[in-house]
Amino acid sequence: MGIDDDRSSEPAASDTAGDGPGGERSDPDIDDLLTQLDALEATVDDREERERVRETISLVERMPGSEAFTTRISKYTGRDIAQSFVGGIVFALPLLVEGGVFEIAAWFATARVAGFPVYLAAHVCFVVGVTTGLLYYADFRDVRVYRPIFGLVPRRLVGVLTVAFLVSAGLMVLWGRLFAEDPTALEAFARVTVVWGGAAFGGALGDILPGESTGRDVSDHFDELGEMFDDD
Numbered sequence: 001m002g003i004d005d006d007r008s009s010e011p012a013a014s015d016t017a018g019d020g021p022g023g024e025r026s027d028p029d030i031d032d033l034l035t036q037l038d039a040l041e042a043t044v045d046d047r048e049e050r051e052r053v054r055e056t057i058s059l060v061e062r063m064p065g066s067e068a069f070t071t072r073i074s075k076y077t078g079r080d081i082a083q084s085f086v087g088g089i090v091f092a093l094p095l096l097v098e099g100g101v102f103e104i105a106a107w108f109a110t111a112r113v114a115g116f117p118v119y120l121a122a123h124v125c126f127v128v129g130v131t132t133g134l135l136y137y138a139d140f141r142d143v144r145v146y147r148p149i150f151g152l153v154p155r156r157l158v159g160v161l162t163v164a165f166l167v168s169a170g171l172m173v174l175w176g177r178l179f180a181e182d183p184t185a186l187e188a189f190a191r192v193t194v195v196w197g198g199a200a201f202g203g204a205l206g207d208i209l210p211g212e213s214t215g216r217d218v219s220d221h222f223d224e225l226g227e228m229f230d231d232d
Helices: 002-009 030-043 047-061 078-096 100-110 118-137 155-174 185-208 218-231
Strands: none
Touching: 030 047, 078 155, 078 185, 100 118, 100 185, 118 155, 118 185, 155 185
16 A cells, blocks of 8 residues: 555656656657747857758758658748749639729729728728738648847738739739720729739739748848848
């Protein structure tokens, strides 16, 4: 009876086998290594050392056996921009031939509260919210917010929304749909935002569904341009 009581008061071996010194796992895998490298990158100040850490992260992510090999997306490259461009065009084209775009835009421009186009503003917020959900909260991929603008704004979200807006405006001008029937400036803008919604959703899917893109991160190119101007 006493022996059983002593044994029951001791922690089971299975309860502690998974933890090492300092709370670390005793059976780490590749994803644990990626977590440590991410933390290391955040603490490195030297640009060259930080670039070496990023190269190591990219190498580990491509190793078979890592969940990041198939699901994780962190870099934002020129190829990602091209993919969102193509996805935006595919989703925008059907809307360009729809007369309903004009009707919706006219509603956005005229439905106001205290002179403010509340429905247009709500539509813009809706597009931004759904695009954010597709990129970061849907279970298509593990998309990380990596090197955000001003340390806060996700680059991928800004890129997808910007590319989609340019695609929408450019195609409407090209196809003579933007200024048809002599719209007001606000109504013309509203027309673009209607098509922009579809283009943004298509751009987000076109960006993330193929997985992690190869090539250099766009921020690296901007860093190099900044150094060139500093040298001058």
